[in-house]
Amino acid sequence: MLFKAVLFDLDGTLLDTAPDFILSMNLLLSKYDKPLITESEIRSSVTNGSEGLIKKAFKIDSTHENFAAIKKEYLEIYYENIAVKTTIFDGLELVLDACETHKIPWGIVTNKPIKYTEHLLKKLKLHQRASVIICPEHTKNPKPDPEPLTLAAQKVEVKPCDCVYIGDHLRDIQSGNAAGMTTIAAEWGYLEADTDIEDWRANIIISKPENVFDFIFHKELSLKMLFHKMPFNYVPAKNLLDEKIVLITGSTGGIGTALSMKCAELGATVIICGRSIAKLEKLYQSIYELGLKEPLIYPADFLGTKKDDFQILTKKIEKEFGKLDGLVLNASLLGNLSSLDDYSENMLDEVMQVNFKSQFLMTQCLIPVLKKSESASVIYSSSSVGRKAKAFWGAYAISKFTTEALVQIWASEHENISKIRFNAVNPGATRTKMRAQAYPAENPRNLPTPEKVILPYIYLLSADSHCISGQSLNSQDKP
Known part of the structure; x- marks a missing residue:
């Protein structure tokens, strides 16, 4: 449950208390020789209490000289008939x-x-x-x-x-x-x-x-109903992420950039992470020029990062902020789209290093600062081929299966020991460089922009999703 x-x-x-509110009102109306009311006429006014009912039935407002006396009399009648119907x-x-x-x-x-x-x-x-x-x-x-x-x-x-x-x-x-x-x-x-x-x-x-x-x-139905409402029409409240510290890997790519900008717009302090210092500085400037909270730059090439690098990052975040509220593991490497028979060992190592090992180690090292948040959220970017594999997607598909497994294992292990939530988001077909690399003949104008697919990430970073963990969401109806 x-x-x-x-x-x-x-x-x-x-409780359906309307029948007794209406019964009591009609008793009072009869006393004053007023026309009686029907349930259809006044049922919706019950939500406004006795004053709303009196205004509707007697067609007077609270400034009327007899309003207080009528209210007193009505409440006395209601008290005596409070549980008749x-x-x-x-x-x-x-x-x-x-x-x-x-x-x-x-x-x-x-x-x-x-x-x-x-x-x-x-x-x-x-x-x-x-x-x-x-x-x-x-x-x-x-x-x-x-x-x-x-x-x-x-x-x-x-x-x-x-x-x-x-x-x-x-x-x-x-x-x-x-x-x-x-x-x-x-x-x-x-x-x-x-x-x-x-x-x-x-x-x-x-x-x-x-x-x-x-x-x-029924827990599974609860989550299904929550997800059905959430991803596609979610409207973030202003300052939804105020006072939150959010680290986003792959910040200089399409979805990462859109998400970094949106988190900053919603009040978060964003730690932007990517390989290119020039692109990180450009993103930093874009956020800064809007008068938003100053982001922190963390350059990292996940092909070469070690556990020691993430431990240093953890200490830096703890010293600078004292906590981490959100971690979005969005960086990915597509690798070769070829048969497994022909897949090179070198490419396998690179894809699994970026898409799995570095993400696992980063999460593991950041757990202590995530635990210091009142409501920490870890989000992995997944893919449809990480749920149902397709031919020729090679190590990329394998790595995304591990992403789905990581989410389920982390969530299960932390269910009763911390407030950290672990979830995955499949953004679906999006107008990004990786999509163009995978589908070079596809017209990108037919695809949604990154800004259109980030709402589930925002939802999962917010307190609105405080009960959601161990789940995998889609950003689009057709993932």
């Missing part, structure tokens, strides 16, 4: 039962006042089942501030990155994201008519509560 704690918003997420959404009782069976804490983080929350949960016999209940009275700042969710994680003794939070309002997702949790936008909830739920930046959107169980309790 991907998560160690499950947290819910209350109204419109865990309210139920757990279909499918979520199964989630609660599974959490309890597997000893996974579940809880509620709501902006509903404690008086009504506790009364409702006691009526439904949920009060003693929940491991934690956080209401506005428990914190200085309510949602969308992360404080309520951070407190909930503390109470259940689970790191925020191991929690999932489910909510049906923008403030829920903002709070969960800020707390560093995986967030689920509950499309079954009380969404207002003009809401574009995609704009909330939830990790995943689930349309039916019945689907929550599979997402939470």
Whole structure:
């Protein structure tokens, strides 16, 4: 299972409370000889609480002279009828039962006042089942501030990155994201008519509560659903990588250059690494002239680098920055496209040195500074021929198979001992010099530019992917 704690918003997420809100409102409207309301007319207003319901039903705003009195009377009626028709959404009782069976804490983080929350949960016999209940009275700042969710994680003794939070309002997702949790936008909830739920930046959107169980309790499906949403339409937030230190090998190539520029634009301090000092200096100047954080140049030719070189680099990073947040192993050598029968030993050594051995040793040496990051990410550039081999791709394909293996082994070994995440990205067919070398007859104008394929790298470098490790992503629908 991907998560160690499950947290819910209350109204419109865990519980369908709208029927009792509407029942109470109609009782009040009857008293004032006002027209009654239907569920279709007012259900979406439930997300705005009692004030939103009163505004909708009585067609007055909070400045009306009778607004406070009507609100007081409405809340009294609601308190008395709080659990007449309210139920757990279909499918979520199964989630609660599974959490309890597997000893996974579940809880509620709501902006509903404690008086009504506790009364409702006691009526439904949920009060003693929940491991934690956080209401506005428990914190200085309510949602969308992360404080309520951070407190909930503390109470259940689970790191925020191991929690999932489910909510049906923008403030829920903002709070969960800020707390560093995986967030689920509950499309079954009380969404207002003009809401574009995609704009909330939830990790995943689930349309039916019945689907929550599979997402939470089936790890492979969880990852598949997260990946389906992420790579192609990911929109990085401004300053997404602020205060992060990111080292990118192959920085002077197409994808490496595009990624270095984008990381710098998003606030990272980038350590640019490549063979050509002239090209590194040119990239340095491009970043510097934009007024971005000054990059650090690390010249390296992986054909000749040894473990000692990477150990020196590690000490330099530790002295300069104290940590490393991201490592992108992007440098690659294509080698000869020929049959294995005719493949030269010298070329085999060179390709495996650049694509495998140097990347392995660099990662190994940098582990100590990666461990000093709160959320370190190691990303290897992979290839489709590293998943399904093709004739005549020789050592390049072999090296990319080792890349996929490295990711899985590193991730498995570090799963419970560090916060470092290990993943691979297959950028697919891209307008680069290596692609032109492999496919000289291909029209490069038919291919996406490097800038178009780097979003999965950005995603994996960010806190948005804090629960993702040991996976291999594609940058394009057709890898």
